Amino acid sequence: MSTITTEELAETTLLRFATAGSVDDGKSTLVGRLLHDSKSVLTDQLEAVERVSASRGQEAPDLALLTDGLRAEREQGITIDVAYRYFATPRRRFILADTPGHVQYTRNMVTGASTAELTVILVDARNGVVEQTRRHAAIAALLRVPHVVLAVNKMDLVGYEESVFAAIAEEFTAYATELGVPEVTAIPISALVGDNVVEASANMDWYGGPTVLEHLETVPVAHDLSHCHARLPVQYVIRPQSADHPDYRGYAGQIAAGSFRVGEQVTVLPSGRSTKITGIDLLGEPVEVAWTTQSVTLLLQDDIDISRGDLIVPSKDAPPTTQDIEATVCHVADAPLTVGHRVLLKHGTRTVKAIVKDIPSRLTLDDLSLHPHPGQLVANDIGRVKIRTAEALPVDSYAASRRTGSFILIDPNDGTTLTAGMVGESFASPEPVKDETDEGWHF
Template sequence: MTSQTDGASAADALIERDADLLRFATAGSVDDGKSTLIGRLLLDSKAIFEDQLEAVEATSQSRGYDYTDLALLTDGLRSEREQGITIDVAYRYFATPKRKFIIADTPGHVQYTRNMVTGASTADLGLVLVDARQGLTEQSRRHAVLLSLLRVPHLVLAVNKMDLVDYDRKIFEKIDEEFTTFASRLNIPDLQAIPISALQGDNVVTRSDKMGWYEGPSLMHHLEHLHIASDRELRDVRFPVQYVIRPKSDQYHDYRGYAGQVAGGVLKPGDEVLVLPSGMTSKIEAIDYFDSQIPEAFAPMSVVVRLADDVDVSRGDMICRTRNAPEQTQDIDAMVCWMTNAPLRPRAKLAIKHTTRTARALVKDVQYRLDVNTLHRDQGVGELGLNEIGRVQLRTTQPLMVDPYERNRTTGSFILIDEATGVTVGAGMING
């Protein structure tokens, strides 16, 4: 059996690994160069194989291009390549000596808003691209609003194609000022504007000597050095139970552990905890991580918690602190992004999945539809269509243990499921 000291070193390694991983989502209008930028990041960080690059170069030449079309590295669907647009969320992975990255390349079209919401929901940073020739567009503003609604804590405005405007400082500053003014109406705590040329590589990985007037970091430098450790939810202990472990073995016949992913706070052996919805209390006896015991666990670690008392705990229950519990409610007030063709209307009955708990839900009311371009609230619409976002009132058959989304993105979110087909039809963010 591994000692607790070994478990502590394992936890320290996880802390270091997690701090070195940055998830970011790209967004922007069509032809702003998102896929080209990601291709440039992959190329310059040596994250693609030689045969991949050769295939892209050959395809670019066959199309008569006098440059390598780096967008071909990310637009994987045939329909994406044919239309020259991004449709589905494409996840790409690469690393530098300083950090690992997961990129969610999200679509720019309004009809794929649901895809963008999916890709950005777990992001630490949102990267909004703007074409320097076009300036801010309706889609640029819409994506900023969506990133704000999703509480993405960091945002980068990348003004792309600066090579096509002769690296003009005034054009960059005008776009930066206009976007900053618009963002001041949103919940965006951290904003950085960077002028780049994804095609030429200016200010993407290294600073460009063609924009000496720009004194900020290159995009890669900003991504490598962005501090995200303080973004973790460490205030409120939230541990949704995913599975009860009872090994059928004589060696472990007394073992009972509760497996799950920490959604908030820090768990330590000896802590007094409350189990919801039963209201039973106990103390944490030990925390198991793989084959060792560790001195503490925090989001987003997946661990097994053992309690000192034999209390009734099952999948869907929530372990929290005795004096800091989430709200238990059957009435949910949330912003919902609707993801299917059939509209969401009052009296609709759906399945709702919140953390590890599943229940049935009745749509009581659709209060308003949010115009994500202007932030105007269209009241009295009565329904939500495909890719629309609005404020919805739900009533569930079982109490859910919830927090406001702005406080905890895990316990403050849920998905809605069509019970007949099993298809996810909506994603919700619980209001405070």
């Protein structure tokens, strides 16, 4: 592979993607193979992996060690934390989140997939679709990940049989379609050997589709900001005490969605007060326009009472404020979430007191049926909740914005993250997410 120049790198697009699957399906090996065969591994990293592999009596390097960085992961042979890797090819740059497969660490899969534009779900060809496969597909559907790749791994252990691959692909695709996943691409691979990861496999001439890397390089990535609902959660109010700027008052934060322009009429929520943007500072320099993920300071025409947690939005596109939120959630804590549970709800930069008024249903992953009024959600459950907040919040639907349509519930006693929520979400909803560059949740 040729060396990538700075000019070529600047022109490439960025794809955020996550890997998921059940324990021992080969996620870390796939990631290691992808990095190794795409020449994205430094020499000293590869030498370290070769030394560790040799000390274990392994003849070939264990490429899973390129991502399983925690000592506990290497000792147990499983992924526990989310391992982020950054690499590039001449066609595209990548941010990869290798997420855990063990059911105990499903919460970390939610973290990794919340920012993803594509999810690779691995299945062991010997085992087929299992419960954790269905759980990861359900989470990808709820998070509205636009593209899902089914990687049927360990094809070398089933004799590279096309019928095995076809049966698994058919079962998974049918399940994902019921969930409302808009697109599934199935690829037969052997991460250990390298079949169809970066190079096409000579062992599966019956497969005529792309390799994993070819698909990652060519899948459409939409960063169209023109249809996003512009949102700026205020993080800081900046008032420098200096003679040069005696009247400076700026409202700083990272733009969650859309774009803002000097001269635009905006509204501050939840107060509802309106004013006009008179200036935008980006990295200490004035600019006329700023957009999603940029950290900026807005200067406003009127002296309005604004503090951390407020939301600045275009006046013509202001979301409603409400104290009653209905959402689909993934419960990530060991302690159950129950009706009547008093919690803290964090939405954007604002945290308010709230109470769980009702849990209307819990999703059964086997057949996608809804168990009515379960009374509680336990770790890794997916269900619907109704929440009443102590203060009105400006919330979007998750379909409109992955950032301002999401929230987390926090235990007020010890600060533990309990639940990740998506406002208004339900299954089998085909509407696409409009802003795919959001930063997602961080537990």
